[in-house]
Amino acid sequence: MSLAVFFAAIIGIVLGASAGYVLHNYITSKRTAGAKDLAERILDEARKEGQAQRKEYMLQAQDEILRLKKEMEKDIEADFKDQERDLKEQESDLREQKRELKQKETRNQEKEERLDKKIETVNSKESELLVLEKQLSQTERELEDRSEEIDELKVQHVQKLEEISGLTVDEARQHILDEVEAQTKHEAAKRIRQIETEAKETGDRKAREILATAVQRYAGDFVSEQTVATVALPSEDMKGRIIGREGRNIRALEAATGVDLIIDDTPETVVLSAFSPLRRQVAKLALERLISDGRIHPARIEDVVRKVEQEMDVKVREIGEQATFDAGVHGIHPELVRLLGQLQYRTSFSQNVLQHSLEVCSLCGIMAAELGLDVKKAKRAGLLHDIGKAVDHEVEGPHALIGADLAKKYGESKELVHAIAAHHEDVAPTTTLAVLVQAADSLSGARPGARKELLENYVKRLEELEEIATSFDGVDKAYAIQAGREIRIMVDSERVDDDRTYMLCRDISKKIEDNLTYPGQIRVICIRERRAVGYAK
Structure with missing residues (x-):
């Protein structure tokens, strides 16, 4: 039973599969025929549409070709016009160039004509020059002959002059030079004396006023x-x-x-x-x-x-x-203030250095005010001018240069540093402030009673002063008086005249300045007198 059912089932399956396959083929063939018809219709429609578009594109292309053709024609026409215009301009340029060439040719012809005329003129001048050269050569020969005659006449004239005067040419020349030199010296001495007298009168008067004001105040x-x-x-x-x-x-x-x-x-x-x-x-x-x-x-x-x-x-x-407060100087570096205080316990020729610095500060301020200078800067320089003496026993070198280095180190100005360095001429003074400090320092140290000097040094200075004066030719005697602040010189009246006396006084003063060191100034007086001695019998 089961086998029969089984075989029946298999047969049913086979029949079903056969029937399904036949049905599938039928349906597939029907669909294929429909698809072919649809494809043919689509192809026909596409062909028709393509032909329509082709016609349309052809028409557009023809229109574009016509438009481009017109534009090209316009461009060609414009280019032709531009070329025509350029040709006209070139033609006008050529005409202008031709005209210029004609003008140049005309000018060249004129130049050639002028050159020809110049050449003719030069040729004529050359011929004239040849004639003049001949005349000059002849004149030179005549002048040479005359110069020889003049030289002979000069020699004869000199010989006659030597015979008449009793002097040779060299002696006469030396005599004339001596006379001119003496006259020149005389005139120079008078002129120098006149100029220096006028300058001295003005300068001395103004200096005395300033110094007197400073000392009095x-x-x-x-x-x-x-x-x-x-x-x-x-x-x-x-x-x-x-x-x-x-x-x-x-x-x-x-x-x-x-x-x-x-x-x-x-x-x-x-x-x-x-x-x-x-x-x-x-x-x-x-x-x-x-x-x-x-x-x-x-x-x-x-x-x-x-x-x-x-x-x-x-x-x-x-x-x-306290010293800076008394002096009215502010803004000094604290280290400089400390060194300034140490000067209270330093002396120079028995003069208290701090007191001397305050004195120089005051004198600088007074003189700066009189001269119209910066009073504050002058007082500052005067107060600090001897600051190097606070450490000069510890540092090698002059106290002026040591003080300048200290002032520079602690921020003082270049002008003030130079004034400190130059107040004893260790550096040449180049500013008014430096000269002012130098003058105030000398004035403070030179006032009566300010400093003491050893007797030995004092006597030696007076001897040197007299030796300098007597070393000049024509000086008879010299006497140092007024504690060495004045020297009176007696000159030999037979050997030194009035003008030479004045120049001798200047030379002695200059030598004293160069060779001696002294406070203040030394007055040099040269005295020339002529004595007439007679005897009544």
């Missing part, structure tokens, strides 16, 4: 400084305590302060000796404190000296600030 104190200081002791026993066991106290004090202590037979007195007034002041204050305290031993000495040095540093700054 300045009033400064003067205190003489020494190189030693003394400390009073309460009793003689204190000397032993200062010396200490085996001298340890005095050695400790000298080592800490750099000052020599002199303990001698002077009752109740100790002498402090040092070149630096600042160190001497420190030692004096330290010793006074040790004496008042009573405790004197090396450790205590070092402690007291250190405290005194600190106090002195503060005091020095206060002194510098």
